[in-house]
Amino acid sequence: MDTMSCWNASTSDYSTMNGANGARSNKLPSSRYKGVVPQSNGRWGAQIYDKSHRVWLGTFNDEEEAAKTYNIALLKFRGLDAITHLSRSQMKPYGRDVTEALFLESHSKAEIIDMLRKHSYANELEMYKHKLHNGGALGLDDGGKRTKCYLDLMDTCSRERELLFEKVATPSDVGRLNRMVIPKQHAEKHFQVHLSVGFGKGVLLKFEDELGKVWRFGYCYWSSSQSYVLSKGWIRFVKEKKLKAGDIVMFQRSVGEDKKLFIECRPRKVDVSRIEEMHGRVAGPLATVQDDGVVRLFGVNIS
DNA sequence: CGATGTGTTGAG
Protein backbone atom coordinates (compact mmCIF):
# COMPACT_ATOMS: atom_id res chain seq x y z
CA MET A 1 0.00 0.00 0.00
CA ASP A 2 2.95 2.27 -0.41
CA THR A 3 1.28 4.70 -2.74
CA MET A 4 -1.65 5.11 -0.43
CA SER A 5 -1.41 7.97 1.92
CA CYS A 6 -2.19 6.63 5.33
CA TRP A 7 -4.24 8.84 7.57
CA ASN A 8 -3.14 9.18 11.14
CA ALA A 9 -5.20 6.50 12.76
CA SER A 10 -4.56 7.89 16.22
CA THR A 11 -6.76 10.87 15.46
CA SER A 12 -9.69 8.85 14.23
CA ASP A 13 -12.23 7.98 16.85
CA TYR A 14 -13.55 4.46 16.60
CA SER A 15 -15.40 4.55 19.91
CA THR A 16 -18.86 3.23 19.35
CA MET A 17 -20.30 3.58 22.81
CA ASN A 18 -21.78 6.50 24.62
CA GLY A 19 -20.28 6.28 28.08
CA ALA A 20 -23.46 6.96 30.07
CA ASN A 21 -26.10 4.71 28.55
CA GLY A 22 -23.95 2.22 26.64
CA ALA A 23 -25.99 2.80 23.48
CA ARG A 24 -24.30 2.54 20.11
CA SER A 25 -23.03 5.87 18.88
CA ASN A 26 -24.20 6.87 15.43
CA LYS A 27 -20.85 8.43 14.79
CA LEU A 28 -19.31 7.15 11.57
CA PRO A 29 -15.82 5.62 11.61
CA SER A 30 -13.08 7.79 10.14
CA SER A 31 -11.03 6.42 7.31
CA ARG A 32 -7.36 5.64 7.62
CA TYR A 33 -6.84 7.14 4.19
CA LYS A 34 -6.71 10.69 3.04
CA GLY A 35 -9.54 11.70 0.75
CA VAL A 36 -11.75 8.86 1.97
CA VAL A 37 -14.95 9.58 3.89
CA PRO A 38 -17.44 7.17 5.44
CA GLN A 39 -20.98 6.83 4.13
CA SER A 40 -23.89 6.16 6.41
CA ASN A 41 -24.59 2.83 4.70
CA GLY A 42 -21.13 1.48 5.51
CA ARG A 43 -19.64 2.27 2.12
CA TRP A 44 -16.84 4.74 1.48
CA GLY A 45 -16.71 7.92 -0.51
CA ALA A 46 -13.66 9.41 -2.17
CA GLN A 47 -13.12 13.11 -2.68
CA ILE A 48 -10.30 15.40 -3.64
CA TYR A 49 -9.98 19.14 -3.28
CA ASP A 50 -9.01 21.10 -6.34
CA LYS A 51 -8.25 24.68 -5.51
CA SER A 52 -10.65 24.82 -2.54
CA HIS A 53 -13.34 23.12 -4.60
CA ARG A 54 -14.38 19.65 -3.58
CA VAL A 55 -14.54 17.08 -6.36
CA TRP A 56 -16.53 13.97 -5.61
CA LEU A 57 -14.86 10.78 -6.89
CA GLY A 58 -17.63 8.31 -6.16
CA THR A 59 -18.55 5.71 -3.58
CA PHE A 60 -16.98 2.32 -3.02
CA ASN A 61 -17.48 -0.83 -1.00
CA ASP A 62 -13.88 -1.00 0.18
CA GLU A 63 -12.07 1.71 2.00
CA GLU A 64 -8.95 0.71 0.04
CA GLU A 65 -10.73 0.99 -3.27
CA ALA A 66 -11.71 4.53 -2.35
CA ALA A 67 -8.13 5.27 -1.35
CA LYS A 68 -6.81 3.98 -4.68
CA THR A 69 -9.30 6.15 -6.45
CA TYR A 70 -8.17 9.17 -4.51
CA ASN A 71 -4.57 8.44 -5.46
CA ILE A 72 -5.37 8.24 -9.15
CA ALA A 73 -7.18 11.55 -8.89
CA LEU A 74 -4.14 12.91 -7.10
CA LEU A 75 -1.98 11.96 -10.06
CA LYS A 76 -4.34 13.73 -12.41
CA PHE A 77 -4.88 16.83 -10.33
CA ARG A 78 -1.43 17.39 -8.93
CA GLY A 79 0.16 16.59 -12.24
CA LEU A 80 2.83 14.25 -13.46
CA ASP A 81 5.16 15.38 -10.71
CA ALA A 82 3.22 13.08 -8.46
CA ILE A 83 4.12 10.21 -10.74
CA THR A 84 7.76 10.97 -11.21
CA HIS A 85 8.22 11.25 -7.48
CA LEU A 86 7.25 7.63 -7.12
CA SER A 87 10.00 5.14 -7.58
CA ARG A 88 9.60 2.28 -10.00
CA SER A 89 9.18 -0.19 -7.20
CA GLN A 90 6.34 1.88 -5.83
CA MET A 91 4.68 2.13 -9.21
CA LYS A 92 4.96 -1.52 -10.15
CA PRO A 93 2.35 -2.90 -7.75
CA TYR A 94 -0.16 -0.55 -9.28
CA GLY A 95 1.00 -0.92 -12.83
CA ARG A 96 1.80 2.75 -12.77
CA ASP A 97 4.15 3.23 -15.63
CA VAL A 98 4.81 5.64 -18.40
CA THR A 99 1.81 4.29 -20.27
CA GLU A 100 -0.49 5.24 -17.43
CA ALA A 101 1.06 8.67 -17.32
CA LEU A 102 0.37 9.00 -21.03
CA PHE A 103 -3.18 7.83 -20.46
CA LEU A 104 -3.72 10.40 -17.72
CA GLU A 105 -2.26 13.15 -19.84
CA SER A 106 -4.42 12.34 -22.84
CA HIS A 107 -7.69 12.59 -20.92
CA SER A 108 -9.26 15.62 -19.32
CA LYS A 109 -9.88 15.86 -15.62
CA ALA A 110 -13.57 15.48 -16.30
CA GLU A 111 -13.02 12.28 -18.23
CA ILE A 112 -10.82 10.78 -15.53
CA ILE A 113 -13.30 11.73 -12.80
CA ASP A 114 -16.10 10.19 -14.82
CA MET A 115 -14.17 6.92 -15.10
CA LEU A 116 -13.41 6.91 -11.38
CA ARG A 117 -17.04 7.51 -10.43
CA LYS A 118 -18.18 4.78 -12.80
CA HIS A 119 -15.41 2.44 -11.58
CA SER A 120 -14.26 2.04 -15.17
CA TYR A 121 -10.81 3.57 -14.87
CA ALA A 122 -8.97 0.23 -14.82
CA ASN A 123 -10.86 -0.99 -17.90
CA GLU A 124 -10.28 2.19 -19.84
CA LEU A 125 -6.61 2.11 -19.00
CA GLU A 126 -6.36 -1.50 -20.12
CA MET A 127 -8.02 -0.71 -23.43
CA TYR A 128 -5.71 2.21 -23.91
CA LYS A 129 -2.66 0.03 -23.31
CA HIS A 130 -3.85 -2.49 -25.87
CA LYS A 131 -4.40 0.26 -28.36
CA LEU A 132 -0.86 1.48 -27.89
CA HIS A 133 0.84 -1.87 -27.89
CA ASN A 134 -1.04 -3.28 -30.86
CA GLY A 135 0.79 -1.14 -33.34
CA GLY A 136 -1.13 2.03 -32.65
CA ALA A 137 0.65 5.18 -33.65
CA LEU A 138 2.50 5.57 -30.41
CA GLY A 139 2.46 9.15 -29.36
CA LEU A 140 1.75 10.40 -32.86
CA ASP A 141 -0.68 13.21 -33.50
CA ASP A 142 -2.79 13.69 -36.64
CA GLY A 143 0.12 15.04 -38.60
CA GLY A 144 2.29 12.07 -37.67
CA LYS A 145 4.45 14.16 -35.37
CA ARG A 146 5.28 13.23 -31.83
CA THR A 147 2.93 14.99 -29.44
CA LYS A 148 4.46 17.25 -26.82
CA CYS A 149 2.98 15.03 -24.15
CA TYR A 150 4.70 11.99 -25.59
CA LEU A 151 8.02 13.76 -25.81
CA ASP A 152 7.69 15.03 -22.25
CA LEU A 153 7.01 11.54 -21.03
CA MET A 154 9.87 10.00 -22.95
CA ASP A 155 12.05 12.69 -21.48
CA THR A 156 10.84 11.80 -18.01
CA CYS A 157 11.43 8.15 -18.73
CA SER A 158 14.92 8.73 -20.05
CA ARG A 159 15.78 10.53 -16.86
CA GLU A 160 14.99 7.46 -14.82
CA ARG A 161 18.25 5.87 -13.89
CA GLU A 162 19.87 3.27 -11.74
CA LEU A 163 22.93 3.60 -9.57
CA LEU A 164 25.87 1.65 -10.93
CA PHE A 165 28.31 2.38 -8.16
CA GLU A 166 29.65 5.11 -5.94
CA LYS A 167 33.19 6.02 -5.13
CA VAL A 168 34.54 8.11 -2.34
CA ALA A 169 36.99 10.50 -3.97
CA THR A 170 40.55 9.99 -2.83
CA PRO A 171 43.01 12.87 -2.46
CA SER A 172 44.69 11.88 -5.72
CA ASP A 173 41.34 11.68 -7.51
CA VAL A 174 40.85 15.37 -6.87
CA GLY A 175 44.52 16.32 -7.14
CA ARG A 176 46.61 17.54 -10.05
CA LEU A 177 46.96 14.13 -11.67
CA ASN A 178 43.87 14.73 -13.75
CA ARG A 179 42.50 11.29 -13.35
CA MET A 180 40.12 9.32 -11.24
CA VAL A 181 40.64 5.67 -10.55
CA ILE A 182 37.68 3.47 -11.31
CA PRO A 183 37.98 0.28 -9.28
CA LYS A 184 38.52 -2.63 -11.61
CA GLN A 185 35.47 -4.54 -10.44
CA HIS A 186 33.16 -1.65 -11.28
CA ALA A 187 34.89 -0.68 -14.47
CA GLU A 188 34.67 -4.15 -15.94
CA LYS A 189 31.13 -4.66 -14.77
CA HIS A 190 29.58 -1.39 -15.87
CA PHE A 191 31.82 0.21 -18.48
CA GLN A 192 31.83 -2.59 -21.00
CA VAL A 193 34.55 -1.07 -23.09
CA HIS A 194 37.55 -2.49 -21.33
CA LEU A 195 38.26 -4.91 -24.15
CA SER A 196 38.96 -2.05 -26.49
CA VAL A 197 40.87 -0.12 -23.88
CA GLY A 198 44.41 -1.23 -24.40
CA PHE A 199 47.63 0.02 -22.93
CA GLY A 200 47.99 3.70 -23.42
CA LYS A 201 45.06 4.16 -25.75
CA GLY A 202 41.59 4.77 -24.44
CA VAL A 203 38.13 5.78 -25.42
CA LEU A 204 35.88 8.68 -24.55
CA LEU A 205 33.04 8.07 -22.14
CA LYS A 206 30.13 10.46 -22.21
CA PHE A 207 28.27 11.39 -19.05
CA GLU A 208 25.55 13.83 -18.10
CA ASP A 209 25.38 15.61 -14.79
CA GLU A 210 22.25 16.44 -12.83
CA LEU A 211 21.77 19.61 -14.85
CA GLY A 212 22.01 17.85 -18.17
CA LYS A 213 25.49 19.13 -18.88
CA VAL A 214 27.56 16.74 -20.94
CA TRP A 215 30.98 15.61 -19.75
CA ARG A 216 33.38 13.54 -21.81
CA PHE A 217 36.21 11.80 -20.07
CA GLY A 218 39.06 9.81 -21.43
CA TYR A 219 38.88 6.25 -20.16
CA CYS A 220 41.78 3.85 -20.23
CA TYR A 221 43.58 1.12 -18.40
CA TRP A 222 46.26 2.36 -16.03
CA SER A 223 48.71 -0.45 -15.69
CA SER A 224 50.60 1.02 -12.77
CA SER A 225 47.51 0.98 -10.56
CA GLN A 226 46.10 -2.10 -12.28
CA SER A 227 42.77 -0.38 -12.69
CA TYR A 228 40.90 1.85 -15.03
CA VAL A 229 40.89 5.63 -14.90
CA LEU A 230 38.87 8.55 -16.09
CA SER A 231 41.49 10.91 -17.38
CA LYS A 232 41.21 13.59 -20.04
CA GLY A 233 38.68 16.19 -18.98
CA TRP A 234 38.42 14.94 -15.43
CA ILE A 235 40.11 17.92 -13.84
CA ARG A 236 37.53 20.27 -15.34
CA PHE A 237 34.83 18.29 -13.60
CA VAL A 238 36.73 18.39 -10.30
CA LYS A 239 37.10 22.15 -10.53
CA GLU A 240 33.55 22.92 -11.59
CA LYS A 241 32.00 20.66 -8.97
CA LYS A 242 34.48 21.77 -6.33
CA LEU A 243 35.06 18.12 -5.64
CA LYS A 244 36.95 17.42 -2.41
CA ALA A 245 38.60 14.30 -1.10
CA GLY A 246 35.97 12.30 0.74
CA ASP A 247 33.13 13.52 -1.46
CA ILE A 248 31.08 10.82 -3.08
CA VAL A 249 30.92 10.44 -6.84
CA MET A 250 27.91 8.53 -8.11
CA PHE A 251 27.82 6.76 -11.45
CA GLN A 252 24.41 6.07 -12.87
CA ARG A 253 22.87 4.74 -16.06
CA SER A 254 19.42 5.41 -17.46
CA VAL A 255 17.16 2.40 -17.40
CA GLY A 256 15.43 3.40 -20.62
CA GLU A 257 16.31 2.58 -24.19
CA ASP A 258 19.28 4.85 -24.53
CA LYS A 259 21.33 3.68 -21.54
CA LYS A 260 22.93 7.04 -21.00
CA LEU A 261 25.57 7.44 -18.34
CA PHE A 262 25.26 9.99 -15.58
CA ILE A 263 27.75 11.32 -13.11
CA GLU A 264 26.83 13.20 -10.00
CA CYS A 265 28.60 14.00 -6.80
CA ARG A 266 27.62 14.95 -3.32
CA PRO A 267 29.56 16.23 -0.33
CA ARG A 268 31.04 13.74 2.05
CA LYS A 269 28.65 12.79 4.79
CA VAL A 270 28.50 15.41 7.48
CA ASP A 271 28.98 14.16 11.00
CA VAL A 272 25.49 14.29 12.45
CA SER A 273 26.32 12.59 15.75
CA ARG A 274 26.45 15.96 17.49
CA ILE A 275 23.05 16.87 16.10
CA GLU A 276 21.62 13.50 17.05
CA GLU A 277 22.80 14.02 20.59
CA MET A 278 21.18 17.41 20.77
CA HIS A 279 17.90 16.15 19.41
CA GLY A 280 17.99 12.94 21.32
CA ARG A 281 17.21 10.83 18.30
CA VAL A 282 18.91 9.14 15.40
CA ALA A 283 18.37 10.69 12.02
CA GLY A 284 17.76 8.52 8.99
CA PRO A 285 20.33 8.45 6.23
CA LEU A 286 20.37 11.56 4.09
CA ALA A 287 20.48 9.44 1.01
CA THR A 288 19.87 5.77 0.52
CA VAL A 289 19.93 3.38 -2.37
CA GLN A 290 17.03 1.00 -2.64
CA ASP A 291 17.54 -2.53 -3.76
CA ASP A 292 16.31 -1.59 -7.20
CA GLY A 293 18.98 1.04 -7.45
CA VAL A 294 16.62 4.00 -7.26
CA VAL A 295 18.25 6.87 -5.47
CA ARG A 296 16.28 8.52 -2.72
CA LEU A 297 17.08 11.71 -0.84
CA PHE A 298 15.04 12.66 2.18
CA GLY A 299 12.74 9.84 1.17
CA VAL A 300 12.16 11.34 -2.26
CA ASN A 301 13.29 9.75 -5.47
CA ILE A 302 15.71 12.21 -6.95
CA SER A 303 16.43 10.32 -10.12
C1' DC B 1 -37.00 3.99 -0.39
C1' DG B 2 -31.94 3.60 0.25
C1' DA B 3 -27.85 5.55 -1.89
C1' DT B 4 -25.39 9.33 -3.44
C1' DG B 5 -23.25 13.59 -3.33
C1' DT B 6 -23.77 18.62 -1.84
C1' DG B 7 -24.08 22.35 1.62
C1' DT B 8 -21.87 23.77 5.32
C1' DT B 9 -19.06 24.11 9.25
C1' DG B 10 -15.12 24.24 12.00
C1' DA B 11 -10.52 22.43 13.01
C1' DG B 12 -5.80 22.64 11.67
Added chain:
DNA sequence: TCAACACATCGG
Protein backbone atom coordinates in the same frame (compact mmCIF):
# COMPACT_ATOMS: atom_id res chain seq x y z
C1' DT C 1 -7.21 22.40 2.89
C1' DC C 2 -9.47 19.04 4.92
C1' DA C 3 -12.90 15.73 7.16
C1' DA C 4 -17.27 15.65 9.71
C1' DC C 5 -21.85 15.87 9.58
C1' DA C 6 -26.66 17.05 8.09
C1' DC C 7 -29.73 16.46 4.67
C1' DA C 8 -31.41 17.43 -0.22
C1' DT C 9 -31.60 15.11 -4.27
C1' DC C 10 -31.06 11.16 -7.24
C1' DG C 11 -32.62 7.04 -9.32
C1' DG C 12 -34.25 2.29 -9.34
